[in-house]
Amino acid sequence: MxxxxxxxxxxxxxxxxxxxxxxxxxxxxxxxxxxxxxxxxxxxxxxxxxxxxxxxxxxxxxxxxxxxxxxxxxxxxxxxxxxxxxxxxxxxxxxxxxxxxxxxxxxxxxxxxxxxxxxxxxTVEERMVLEAQANSDAPFDTEWAVNEFVVDRSGAAGLIKIEVEVDGTPLNTYWADGLIMATPTGSTAYSLSTGGPIIAPGVEAVILTPIAPHTLTVRPIVLPADSTLTCRVVDDNDQPYVFAADGRSTMFKEHGLQFTVQRAPHTVNLVKxxxxxxxxxxxxxxxxxxxxxxxxx
The missing domain is CATH 3.40.50.10330 (Probable inorganic polyphosphate/atp-NAD kinase; domain 1)
Structure with a gap:
């Protein structure tokens, strides 16, 4: 060995x-x-x-x-x-x-x-992983995440507007600093610091946690692990934004791009x-x- x-x-x-x-x-x-x-x-x-x-x-x-x-x-x-x-x-x-x-x-x-x-x-715990794709020709190397994907406003002033669908059905349009799409493993990372729920690793789920949403009624939501999420930043201004995987960021300036996030076919294995x-x-x-x-x- x-x-x-x-x-x-x-x-x-x-x-x-x-x-x-x-x-x-x-x-x-x-x-x-x-x-x-x-x-x-x-x-x-x-x-x-x-x-x-x-x-x-x-x-x-x-x-x-x-x-x-x-x-x-x-x-x-x-x-x-x-x-x-x-x-x-x-x-x-x-x-x-x-x-x-x-x-x-x-x-x-x-x-x-x-x-x-x-x-x-x-023992070895198999931890769920998410993968993402973007309909863009821009460089995009954040293909999978153990903790979370994040759509973020990249440090610029002002909120961003993010449209989200789940399995083709509109869920919400978020006005916020950003949006976190986390695994159960990631529930104790960035999502937790922004008010998201703690999910035990054996639970198969995806967590959507808005970052500082402008509307107080907007809350985190837990979705089935096999959900397909699509999100688009649809601001009318030229403010750049970031799509990040486990802290590894890619900057985008083009609005209206569609990011598709779903469960990855592989896991990350942790020794316990x-x-x-x-x-x-x-x-x-x-x-x-x-x-x-x-x-x-």
Whole structure:
């Protein structure tokens, strides 16, 4: 079995935990590949042997590895998923970021997690993915998303007008800063911060969450997972706007373009250890049930 190791080299907290994992694998004779920038950073800090290979890309690691450890936050794990395209390789997120709903293994749990993984004591959760198409000749590389697609006003002043249909039936015309189309996995990301509902990962659904809608009666709505959504920005002015997938943005100036969003044929697979549960993560990350006297200072 080959274990892949990738991460966010801009985080100072990365290096010691990754070096511990490398040493752990070496001591036990397990095969592993390290993403080139991570290996180089470890070498320059004197944390690994010069003999360790450094030429592996994230795509190489995910395509050849049987399981990949991603050190960073949720964004690091999402980048690893996107850099490889559709792939069945399970990803384990080790959190050295902030909240960490996807990267939900803390550094303090790392050795216990490694023992469970090597013993095969883990499950793999298949997370629903959305895909999008646009009827435009403009460059468009945001084809699928684990968390969400977002139509946004791109920082310009003023609201944008977005027409939305579900399975060919008009739903609403949103006057807002933007609109989020999220998966259950993405329900704890951007959608949550704008008032959207939390959806458990096993629920198959798509969430539409408006961003700062001008009409107070407009609320998020949960739709069946197999719905086909179409949306169009139909402003009369020349204000540009953004169509983004998991934070990766494409700018558009042409209004009236039709974006079609539906369930993708592939999933993204996340490693879950025996004591992990979505509800446990919610309680920990959102501090549910914590009294003021128990909260960290």
């Amino acid at each position: 080959i274990y892949g190791i990738t991460g966010n080299p801009t985080k100072d907290e990365l290096w010691d935990p990754v070096a511990e994992v490398v040493a752990w694998f070496q001591d036990r004779g397990h095969d592993f590949w390290i993403h080139a920038p991570i290996a180089e950073g470890l070498r320059t800090r004197g944390l690994i042997s010069p003999a360790v290979e450094t030429e592996h890309s994230v795509a190489d690691i995910v395509q050849a590895g049987d399981l990949v450890l991603s050190f960073g936050g949720d964004g690091t794990l999402l980048r690893a998923a996107h850099l490889t395209g559709p792939n069945d390789t399970p990803l384990l997120g080790v959190n050295i970021g902030r909240l960490g709903f996807l990267a939900d293994i803390e550094v303090e749990q790392l050795h216990e997690a490694l023992e469970s993984i090597v013993a095969g004591e883990y 250890l025996p004591d992990q549960h979505f509800f446990k993560t919610l309680r920990s990350k959102l501090m549910w049930g914590v009294r003021r006297s128990d909260a960290p200072e």
